[in-house]
Amino acid sequence: MDTQKIDAFMMNNAKYFESYHLPQIRSRLELLEDGDWSRIYGLQFKDPMMMLIASLLGGSLGIDRFLIGDVGMGVGKLLTCGGFGIWTIIDWFLIMGATREKNVMVLHNALP
Amino acid sequence: MTNRPIRQLYLMITLALLAGYLWLIYSLYTDSGAGTVETGVCLFKELTTVPCPSCGSTRSVKSLVRGDVWNAFYWNPFGIIISLTMILLPFWLIFDLIAKKNTFYIFYIGLEKFLKNKWIAAAAIILVLANWIWNITKGL
Numbered sequence: 374m375d376t377q378k379i380d381a382f383m384m385n386n387a388k389y390f391e392s393y394h395l396p397q398i399r400s401r402l403e404l405l406e407d408g409d410w411s412r413i414y415g416l417q418f419k420d421p422m423m424m425l426i427a428s429l430l431g432g433s434l435g436i437d438r439f440l441i442g443d444v445g446m447g448v449g450k451l452l453t454c455g456g457f458g459i460w461t462i463i464d465w466f467l468i469m470g471a472t473r474e475k476n477v478m479v480l481h482n483a484l485p
Numbered sequence: 486m487t488n489r490p491i492r493q494l495y496l497m498i499t500l501a502l503l504a505g506y507l508w509l510i511y512s513l514y515t516d517s518g519a520g521t522v523e524t525g526v527c528l529f530k531e532l533t534t535v536p537c538p539s540c541g542s543t544r545s546v547k548s549l550v551r552g553d554v555w556n557a558f559y560w561n562p563f564g565i566i567i568s569l570t571m572i573l574l575p576f577w578l579i580f581d582l583i584a585k586k587n588t589f590y591i592f593y594i595g596l597e598k599f600l601k602n603k604w605i606a607a608a609a610i611i612l613v614l615a616n617w618i619w620n621i622t623k624g625l
Contacts, residue, residue, distance in 0.1 A: 393489065433529040433537060444597040449501065451613065452563050454539045458528030 376412065379403060389418040391475045398477070400485050409485060416483055419477045421469040428468040432461040435466050443477045491590045495578060502578075505571055512543055513550065536625040538617040539563050546571075560625075562616060 387395060405413065419441055428437035435450030449456045455461035464471075487527050520523075529537035545564020548556040577589050600606060 433527075443524050444600045445593050448600070452539050452542070452567055453501070453505070454527040454529060454537050454542075456501065456530075457508065459504075461528055474535075 382413070386418065388421070389473060390480075391470065391473045391477070394473070394477050398480065401481075405484070412483055413480075416479055418479065419472050421472040424472040425465070425470050428461075428465050432464055433458065437464060439470075441468070441472050442477075443471070491587055494590060494593065495581070499572060499578065500569060502574055508543070509546060509550075509571075510548075513547060516547065536617075536620045536623075538613050538620060540620055541623070541625040542567055559623075561620065 379399060382402065383399060384393065402413070424437055424441055427440055431437065433450070433455030435447035435455065438444075438447035438450055450456055450460055450464075453460070456463075480482060526543070527537055527540050529535070530540055539561065541561035541563040543560075545557045545560035546568050548554075548560060549564065549568045554565075557568075574589075581587060581589050599608065
């Protein structure tokens, strides 16, 4: 895989991942065949900042957890008034990291 | 129970169950008997003065504890789901712990997959919204 494409991908998408994931992602992308590249471009990542806004606004209904695909946790928050409000507040601090972890999982599932 | 996400899920559910039972015992203990005591635990309602979709579930669970199924349904149908979860899950988790299996985790992943089906999700959202509107009209 040519470095330019990888550099462009890393530059555009670095905000979707934790910084400690980046070296590993780069090394996996370097092994990628040309044919697989279009699939990687087509991936949809969740923006951690948007999820933080969702968490601040709709956290007590579990909307933040639903959006990142943690449906079970979302149901848990919804049924308990956001975990008595405590879980809502904890998630304001955790949701950006959780979003980035989900994004890495999406990328890993797409990579061969 | 081997890897990290499974352990995290079990730990989280154990903490949630503990919090739930402590809250239930506390609110049963401080309840004057009418079943309508406002304790102000819902962040959403405190901030917006509008009840959230699960407001009334404490009153619902308390009604169920007293054997009053009709009032349990009236206060909030979610309370019945919460009660069943609170009764069933401790046994399930203890079974998994003793048998060194992760049957609950497998069920949880399956449930997530089931709820991600767009028709199921749409139906669930409509039910939650309907319940929310009912909560607001009841003035919980």
